[in-house]
Amino acid sequence: MEKEEKRRLRVVLVPGPFQGHINPTLQLGSILRSNGFSITVVHAQYSPPDPSSHPDFSFLSLPDTSSDFNFLTGNAFDFVLQLNAKCKARFRECLAEVIRQQGSDDEIACIIYDEYMFFSEEAAEDLNLPSIILRTSSASNFLARTALIQLKAEGHIPFPESRSQDPVSKLYPLRFKDLPLSIFSSLENLLQIVSKVSNSKTSSAIIHNTIDCLENSSLTKIQQQCQIPIFPIGPMHKIASASSSSLLEEDTSCLAWLHKQSCNSVIYVSLGSIAFMDVKELVEMAWGLANSQQPFLWVIRPGSVRGVEWIEVLPESLKENIDGRGYIVKWAPQKKVLAHNAVGGFLSHCGWNSTLESICEGVPMICRPCFGDQRVNARYVSHVWNVGLELESELERGEIERTVRRLMVDEEGKEMRKRGKNLKERIELRIKEGGSSNNSLNELIEMIMSF
Numbered sequence: 284m285e286k287e288e289k290r291r292l293r294v295v296l297v298p299g300p301f302q303g304h305i306n307p308t309l310q311l312g313s314i315l316r317s318n319g320f321s322i323t324v325v326h327a328q329y330s331p332p333d334p335s336s337h338p339d340f341s342f343l344s345l346p347d348t349s350s351d352f353n354f355l356t357g358n359a360f361d362f363v364l365q366l367n368a369k370c371k372a373r374f375r376e377c378l379a380e381v382i383r384q385q386g387s388d389d390e391i392a393c394i395i396y397d398e399y400m401f402f403s404e405e406a407a408e409d410l411n412l413p414s415i416i417l418r419t420s421s422a423s424n425f426l427a428r429t430a431l432i433q434l435k436a437e438g439h440i441p442f443p444e445s446r447s448q449d450p451v452s453k454l455y456p457l458r459f460k461d462l463p464l465s466i467f468s469s470l471e472n473l474l475q476i477v478s479k480v481s482n483s484k485t486s487s488a489i490i491h492n493t494i495d496c497l498e499n500s501s502l503t504k505i506q507q508q509c510q511i512p513i514f515p516i517g518p519m520h521k522i523a524s525a526s527s528s529s530l531l532e533e534d535t536s537c538l539a540w541l542h543k544q545s546c547n548s549v550i551y552v553s554l555g556s557i558a559f560m561d562v563k564e565l566v567e568m569a570w571g572l573a574n575s576q577q578p579f580l581w582v583i584r585p586g587s588v589r590g591v592e593w594i595e596v597l598p599e600s601l602k603e604n605i606d607g608r609g610y611i612v613k614w615a616p617q618k619k620v621l622a623h624n625a626v627g628g629f630l631s632h633c634g635w636n637s638t639l640e641s642i643c644e645g646v647p648m649i650c651r652p653c654f655g656d657q658r659v660n661a662r663y664v665s666h667v668w669n670v671g672l673e674l675e676s677e678l679e680r681g682e683i684e685r686t687v688r689r690l691m692v693d694e695e696g697k698e699m700r701k702r703g704k705n706l707k708e709r710i711e712l713r714i715k716e717g718g719s720s721n722n723s724l725n726e727l728i729e730m731i732m733s734f
């Protein structure tokens with residue numbers, strides 16, 4: 284009976300237009316759907332989610348938003364600012380359409396929007412609809428990002444190279460070089476976005492895809508700073524049903540290859556959906572992996588190596604060297620890969636989804652952050668949760684070989700794997716009935732029903 288009542292309430296989700304934002308937003312949709320809510324996803328035309336992977340959701344596209352943005356040549360924060368400027372009026376029309384189409388037994392309970400889609404808040408307010416913010420990166424990243432404004436005002440940013448190793452006061456364990464600055468935007472645009480996403484005026488709550496046992500102190504600080512409740516309900520990918528929201532086709536052949544490898548022997552390598560490499564870095568990485576003598580599964584997105592299509596630049600001698608021991612794909616079913624018992628380590632850029640997915644499977648990491656929040660996450664992996672090693676210098680084959688062996692073969696890596704398993708178990712308790720993430724989710728659902 285209770286589920287029947289909730290089924291009539293519709294939640295409108297507004298994902299940010301990138302893979303790392305779409306995944307948790309659709310996971311949240313699945314979680315709410317299984318709790319009886321109807322789901323409408325209103326998305327940008329850039330990187331649209333695939334409706335066929337979620338047949339029980341309705342999808343609406345925001346018309347006329349830029350669909351030709353390219354991370355290699357473009358500027359992500361400028362793109363986000365433009366998207367927000369263009370979308371507000373259109374979003375109001377979309378909502379009006381949802382309201383027009385709804386039957387007498389179906390009403391919008393609230394809008395849940397990605398923090399970067401901040402146009403949603405005003406549009407919701409105009410239509411007298413409650414709204415909730417969804418933050419898809421770590422809580423610690425949010426704090427570091429907010430601190431940028433003050434650090435700039437105090438003259439600490441931009442910082443000279445000589446200060447890059449200095450600790451940032453009140454942001455332990457971060458150093459200046461770990462701050463979530465972006466190579467994709469001018470500092471001014473970044474700060475403009477930071478101030479927009481930190482200054483919500485009318486939203487009722489904030490959802491964080493994190494877990495208190497990972498980020499208790501950051502979550503406490505955020506709650507002290509804001510007037511509205513925060514709900515840490517992560518890790519959402521472990522709570523949601525397993526449907527994929529990949530924008531690229533997953534090459535599942537790598538799972539058959541993994542079945543042939545021994546337990547904990549494979550290092551999985553992926554730099555996520557937006558990071559890029561130079562040809563030199565690709566070649567150094569390839570030799571480092573080959574020389575480590577460990578089996579590896581490596582995701583190289585087509586177009587992710589500047590100036591080449593895919594891996595045609597890898598020398599034949601190297602391809603022969605790794606023959607059989609290395610498996611390269613364009614895109615992997617990452618969650619299944621990390622859950623596979625052959626995978627014993629993850630060389631990652633430390634996007635927040637990848638970090639959570641690795642930690643939740645107890646897989647220790649080699650952190651190779653590229654920009655933004657990845658540096659913050661990498662620092663927490665290596666210096667707070669102690670389940671990873673950081674590659675700090677330029678990508679160089681000897682360093683990669685040594686670090687892979689430290690993680691995959693040495694005692695140091697075995698200790699990390701033990702800590703990883705322990706952390707995994709603690710997280711599993713959080714999502715069970717009575718666990719903190721489960722409690723937060725129940726409170727969130729109660730709030731949505733009370734609107």
Ligand code: UDP
Nearest residue numbers: 303555556557582614615617634635636637
């Ligand atoms: N991912 C995937 N297959 C791949 C590489 C990545 O499915 O071959 C998924 C991964 O599981 C994660 C998302 O893409 O959910 C990447 O998000 P993340 O926050 O880690 O990094 P971003 O791509 O935003 O930099």
